[in-house]
Amino acid sequence: MATNHHAPHIVIIGNGVAGNQAAALIRRRDKECRITVISAGALLFYNRYELPDVFRGRHDWRDYLVHTPEYYDDNRITIRRKSLVSDINAANRTLHLEHREEVRYDQLLVATGGGGYLPEQLRDSLPHLHGFSTYRDAMAVHAALPKGGRLTLLGGDMIGLDLGRTLVETGYRVTVIPSERSFWPHEIDAEEQPRYLAALETMGFEVFAPASVEAVEAAGKGKRKGAKRVLLEGGKSLVADVVMPAYGIAPAVDFMSASGVDIERGLLVSSQLQTTRPEIWASGDVCQIWSETHNAYRFYYGWKNVKKMGEVAARNMMGDDTPFKSQVDESLIITKKGGIHSPFWEYQ
Numbered sequence: 001m002a003t004n005h006h007a008p009h010i011v012i013i014g015n016g017v018a019g020n021q022a023a024a025l026i027r028r029r030d031k032e033c034r035i036t037v038i039s040a041g042a043l044l045f046y047n048r049y050e051l052p053d054v055f056r057g058r059h060d061w062r063d064y065l066v067h068t069p070e071y072y073d074d075n076r077i078t079i080r081r082k083s084l085v086s087d088i089n090a091a092n093r094t095l096h097l098e099h100r101e102e103v104r105y106d107q108l109l110v111a112t113g114g115g116g117y118l119p120e121q122l123r124d125s126l127p128h129l130h131g132f133s134t135y136r137d138a139m140a141v142h143a144a145l146p147k148g149g150r151l152t153l154l155g156g157d158m159i160g161l162d163l164g165r166t167l168v169e170t171g172y173r174v175t176v177i178p179s180e181r182s183f184w185p186h187e188i189d190a191e192e193q194p195r196y197l198a199a200l201e202t203m204g205f206e207v208f209a210p211a212s213v214e215a216v217e218a219a220g221k222g223k224r225k226g227a228k229r230v231l232l233e234g235g236k237s238l239v240a241d242v243v244m245p246a247y248g249i250a251p252a253v254d255f256m257s258a259s260g261v262d263i264e265r266g267l268l269v270s271s272q273l274q275t276t277r278p279e280i281w282a283s284g285d286v287c288q289i290w291s292e293t294h295n296a297y298r299f300y301y302g303w304k305n306v307k308k309m310g311e312v313a314a315r316n317m318m319g320d321d322t323p324f325k326s327q328v329d330e331s332l333i334i335t336k337k338g339g340i341h342s343p344f345w346e347y348q
């Protein structure tokens with residue numbers, strides 16, 4: 001079918017679970033509208049939860065794609081890759097891409113997720129740290145970790161621990177330096193933490209005593225020239241092949257700062273996922289949703305929640321009035337074998 005240039009233009013920023021779920025539902029409900037998905041990344045939608053599989057020999061990026069390239073053509077969803085949105089002009093319903101192009105929208109869905117949170121004192125150590133957010137990051141970690149090598153997780157959120165359990169199972173060594181953000185997004189009291197840390201040891205992790213990380217620097221010579229040294233408060237230090245901050249996610253909202261939309265840490269949305277501007281909606285890790293029960297704006301993480309948010313925002317953009325309800329029981333379980341299992345590790 002030819003594109004109808006007078007049809008409403010729905011623009012979705014973000015090529016993750018939330019953005020793709022929304023695009024699919026909008027197309028099912030409206031055969032006419034134009035849908036554009038804009039993404040900073042180079043790849044089509046792929047399953048980030050499966051990235052630890054690079055340590056099980058799955059190295060081809062095509063194996064991680066959720067849809068075939070034809071899916072987007074068949075559903076007339078235009079994908080703009082490697083296109084970073086730099087700002088939004090809500091009054092004119094336009095957004096700008098970093099390469100200066102202007103895109104007009106009738107309705108906008110912001111589904112930009114988040115990036116790894118890095119404490120202020122570690123900003124200068126960034127060149128010595130690895131992330132694990134993209135396929136490219138995952139392959140870089142794989143290349144930097146020799147067989148049986150050591151990865152040190154700072155903090156130890158559920159994303160890092162998910163990678164960690166695969167590494168332990170595949171013959172690598174994993175150290176966790178705990179902090180108050182260990183097990184994020186689970187909220188574990190300080191008195192409760194030792195029980196969960198002991199469960200990590202049962203799973204094969206090495207757990208360091210909780211310590212304040214001051215910096216990470218290059219440490220290697222000769223064969224281990226990529227090695228890093230983690231400097232701890234009090235003068236202690238430890239060496240690893242890869243050091244990864246795992247302190248949870250900070251919502252990707254910088255480009256929204258002049259948009260006029262209310263932001264606390266995430267984009268503030270009603271339970272219908274509408275921002276403080278009626279034509280701008282948000283879903284996924286980027287948004288903070290009003291909860292009547294908590295009388296506060298809250299983040300809801302996990303694959304099932306994020307997927308549901310994409311669906312709910314899309315329905316409401318099409319004229320429904322559906323509130324978001326959490327799909328995830330947020331408790332962290334100690335299993336019969338004495339390890340941990342998290343609902344945030346589940347996806348489908």
Ligand SMILES: Cc1cc2nc3c(=O)[nH]c(=O)nc-3n(C[C@H](O)[C@H](O)[C@H](O)COP(=O)(O)OP(=O)(O)OC[C@H]3O[C@@H](n4cnc5c(N)ncnc54)[C@H](O)[C@@H]3O)c2cc1C
Pocket residue numbers: 013014015016017018019038039040041048049051052083084085086111112113114132133134158159162252255283284285286301302303306344345346
């Ligand atoms: C390896 C890995 C494992 C994970 N495992 C878990 C887990 O076990 N449990 C859990 O709860 N969560 C996990 N997560 C978190 C997971 O990212 C989220 O729950 C979920 O994927 C968020 O989906 P989203 O659609 O909101 O955003 P994302 O999947 O983060 O997608 C955001 C998209 O927005 C794009 N974007 C961002 N800013 C801009 C911009 N300015 N311009 C254009 N595009 C932009 C990005 O390129 C990306 O396409 C994991 C994440 C990773 C990376």
